[in-house]
Amino acid sequence: MERVWPLTAEEQEATAKSSATGTPTVIVDDLHIVYKVYGATSAEEKGNAATALLRLVKRQGRPQMREVHAVKGVSFVARHGDAIGIIGRNGSGKSTLLRAIAGLLPPHSGAVYTDGQPSLLGVNAALMKELTGERNITLGCYAMGMTPSEVRAKYDEIVDFSGIGEFVQFPMSTYSSGMGARLRFAIASAKVHDVLLIDEALATGDREFRKRSQKRIMQMRESAGTVFLVAHNLDVIEETCNRVIWLHKGKIKMDGDPAEVIGAYNKA
Numbered sequence: 280m281e282r283v284w285p286l287t288a289e290e291q292e293a294t295a296k297s298s299a300t301g302t303p304t305v306i307v308d309d310l311h312i313v314y315k316v317y318g319a320t321s322a323e324e325k326g327n328a329a330t331a332l333l334r335l336v337k338r339q340g341r342p343q344m345r346e347v348h349a350v351k352g353v354s355f356v357a358r359h360g361d362a363i364g365i366i367g368r369n370g371s372g373k374s375t376l377l378r379a380i381a382g383l384l385p386p387h388s389g390a391v392y393t394d395g396q397p398s399l400l401g402v403n404a405a406l407m408k409e410l411t412g413e414r415n416i417t418l419g420c421y422a423m424g425m426t427p428s429e430v431r432a433k434y435d436e437i438v439d440f441s442g443i444g445e446f447v448q449f450p451m452s453t454y455s456s457g458m459g460a461r462l463r464f465a466i467a468s469a470k471v472h473d474v475l476l477i478d479e480a481l482a483t484g485d486r487e488f489r490k491r492s493q494k495r496i497m498q499m500r501e502s503a504g505t506v507f508l509v510a511h512n513l514d515v516i517e518e519t520c521n522r523v524i525w526l527h528k529g530k531i532k533m534d535g536d537p538a539e540v541i542g543a544y545n546k547a
């Protein structure tokens with residue numbers, strides 16, 4: 280039977296060496312991300328009847344905007360061949376950081392530099408529920424910049440990898456969440472990405488699919504891409520990544536070897 284994981288000691292050493300010497304693909308420099316939330320006010324801002332009357336007299340509206348400082352001064356360098364797991368409690372800023380690396384959120388201050396085009400594969404990656412799997416494969420591949428002949432060449436492989444079988448002819452609205460996640464991953468990984476950002480997309484797949492995805496991520500690293508993976512399942516992170524960043528309240532608490540970082544995180 281084909282061995283998918285774990286890596287042998289020699290492979291781990293080779294991976295560690297290549298990631299230490301690989302050229303940088305993503306540089307995050309003192310990054311701050313601030314969300315502005317309109318229409319949200321705290322209890323004290325709402326105040327009592329007297330302050331409300333004063334606002335009326337002064338013709339002032341209720342304060343409408345609040346800020347959420349989600350990422351607070353994060354810096355690191357990712358290199359070719361790195362698979363970096365991002366862990367942290369709910370609300371620690373993991374998804375925000377991925378979206379910022381993908382260029383979907385403007386920095387409040389600091390900067391993100393990327394070599395090549397980052398692609399974000401999220402739980403809600405833009406596939407259209409009312410269209411069949413087949414149409415979504417075609418459109419998804421076009422959206423990633425593939426040509427019609429490249430799509431034709433990859434089509435069968437995508438369907439095989441996703442394991443959805445004849446459901447490919449059905450609208451995605453009929454898929455279970457695991458089937459949807461598998462198809463999204465199969466489409467996204469059909470292309471060689473310079474920087475692939477995966478946000479919890481593997482969470483709903485079953486064990487067998489997770490193993491295949493881990494192998495695919497490993498291949499992407501070998502083809503000199505960089506993969507970022509956000510997952511609450513720490514086993515997936517430990518088995519897939521060569522480096523882990525632990526975010527806590529928007530800041531990096533620890534960055535390094537997966538076993539060490541996950542060990543410290545579990546004790547915290």
Ligand SMILES: Nc1ncnc2c1ncn2[C@@H]1O[C@H](COP(=O)(O)OP(=O)(O)OP(=O)(O)O)[C@@H](O)[C@H]1O
Binds near residue numbers: 349371375
């Ligand atoms: N669109 C948004 N508007 C305003 N605040 C947001 C928005 N998205 C996230 N936040 C806030 O930013 C902070 C970080 O959220 P983020 O989703 O990045 O955390 P996370 O670590 O990915 O959480 P989880 O593990 O629950 O997915 C949280 O305080 C959250 O409430």
